[in-house]
Amino acid sequence: MILDVDIGHVQGAFSLRARFQSDGKLTALFGPSGSGKTTIVGAIGGLVRFNHGRIVVQGQVLVDTKANVFVPKHKRRIGYVFQEGRLFPHLNVRQNLLFGRWFTPRHDRKTSFDHIVDLLGIGHLLERRPSTLSGGEKQRVAIGRALLADPQLLLMDEPLASLDEARKAEIYPYIERLRDEGEVPIVLVSHSVAEIARLATSIVVLSEGQVTASGPAFDILRHTHLFAQTGLAEAGALIDAQVLRHEDSFGLTVLQTKAGTLRVPHLTYPTGTGLRVRLRARDIMLSLQKPIGMSALNVLPGLISSIEYAEGPSVDVQLDCSGDHLVARVTRKSVEELGLKPGLPVHAIIKSIAFDPEALGAVKPQHM
Numbered sequence: 571m572i573l574d575v576d577i578g579h580v581q582g583a584f585s586l587r588a589r590f591q592s593d594g595k596l597t598a599l600f601g602p603s604g605s606g607k608t609t610i611v612g613a614i615g616g617l618v619r620f621n622h623g624r625i626v627v628q629g630q631v632l633v634d635t636k637a638n639v640f641v642p643k644h645k646r647r648i649g650y651v652f653q654e655g656r657l658f659p660h661l662n663v664r665q666n667l668l669f670g671r672w673f674t675p676r677h678d679r680k681t682s683f684d685h686i687v688d689l690l691g692i693g694h695l696l697e698r699r700p701s702t703l704s705g706g707e708k709q710r711v712a713i714g715r716a717l718l719a720d721p722q723l724l725l726m727d728e729p730l731a732s733l734d735e736a737r738k739a740e741i742y743p744y745i746e747r748l749r750d751e752g753e754v755p756i757v758l759v760s761h762s763v764a765e766i767a768r769l770a771t772s773i774v775v776l777s778e779g780q781v782t783a784s785g786p787a788f789d790i791l792r793h794t795h796l797f798a799q800t801g802l803a804e805a806g807a808l809i810d811a812q813v814l815r816h817e818d819s820f821g822l823t824v825l826q827t828k829a830g831t832l833r834v835p836h837l838t839y840p841t842g843t844g845l846r847v848r849l850r851a852r853d854i855m856l857s858l859q860k861p862i863g864m865s866a867l868n869v870l871p872g873l874i875s876s877i878e879y880a881e882g883p884s885v886d887v888q889l890d891c892s893g894d895h896l897v898a899r900v901t902r903k904s905v906e907e908l909g910l911k912p913g914l915p916v917h918a919i920i921k922s923i924a925f926d927p928e929a930l931g932a933v934k935p936q937h938m
């Protein structure tokens with residue numbers, strides 16, 4: 571287990587009762603403002619001393635209030651990346667990066683400087699001062715500095731929140747590389763569903779100081795009611811796919827999933843590349859018959875596994891499409907008119923698909 575957290579804490583009017591475990595390479599703490607994400611990150615990092623509970627990171631007990639264990643912040647090997655880079659303005663990038671090492675005992679210095687510089691693509695920035703870097707470059711340097719201290723765990727508290735969409739898109743591939751190729755597990759605070767769908771392997775959903783759900787990203791994201799307050803429009807299923815072939819004459823790429831093939835506008839990834847495919851619940855319609863005479867390219871057959879009643883006129887219909895789990899958001903009225911119920915065969919018609927490369931290289935998805 572990478573992370574085992576059990577925290578009971580009261581600060582002012584706010585009370586936190588958070589219990590979760592994660593063995594994910596990138597665990598996202600997700601929830602609306604004030605739900606307790608930063609307090610949990612602070613507790614793991616040793617910045618917040620909580621009333622009772624236990625925190626174990628990679629088998630090492632950092633806090634156990636019953637046993638009177640509290641490893642002080644400077645003795646924890648936890649890396650921190652904040653919303654704003656917090657680089658030292660008077661040091662250049664190389665000096666900022668090396669600063670992280672000074673506090674790590676010599677025998678624990680395992681991470682190679684060149685490897686981190688290469689992984690984060692910051693080799694050309696080494697002699698520059700932070701004031702001359704873009705927001706995205708600053709964050710990459712801040713991540714590098716944290717990693718060069720050889721942490722057991724990297725905490726990232728909304729590291730991309732101050733960046734615009736273009737800068738975020740620039741930095742996501744580096745976080746994906748850290749997740750897929752790096753040695754250090756990551757805890758990422760986020761309140762963007764699109765971001766956690768792209769990056770997380772495990773998700774902990776928080777609401778008013780309580781954990782409302784936790785587990786693998788593939789299981790959590792398809793329960794759209796968990797995202798009702800924060801990102802309903804983005805919620806949906808995450809499935810693994812592989813690039814099967816390119817149909818150049820039509821400008822299309824064909825993807826293979828367990829559920830069947832999907833045709834999408836041409837992608838530049840080579841055949842065999844593993845991709846994360848996000849199918850938003852609002853982008854899926856259901857049909858009892860296989861549709862004919864219709865322009866939609868992507869129709870997947872499946873069985874209804876359950877119907878989850880959400881607030882208002884909508885319901886979430888969970889589907890099992892040959893082992894891929896999809897979710898469609900339809901109206902209660904459609905459920906009644908079509909007679910939708912568990913066990914019924916249906917066809918999922920997919921209106922639009924979002925892609926996230928599993929890694930920069932051709933990494934095989936783990937779930938296929």
Ligand SMILES: Nc1ncnc2c1ncn2[C@@H]1O[C@H](COP(=O)(O)OP(=O)(O)OP(=O)(O)O)[C@@H](O)[C@H]1O
Pocket residue numbers: 581582583584601602603604605606607608609610761
């Ligand atoms: N030192 C403190 N004393 C009293 N209340 C506090 C203190 N620090 C935080 N709080 C309260 O604890 C609650 C949780 O705060 P926290 O920063 O953990 O939430 P969050 O989920 O990270 O929010 P955001 O997304 O806005 O950063 C909030 O209601 C906040 O006002």
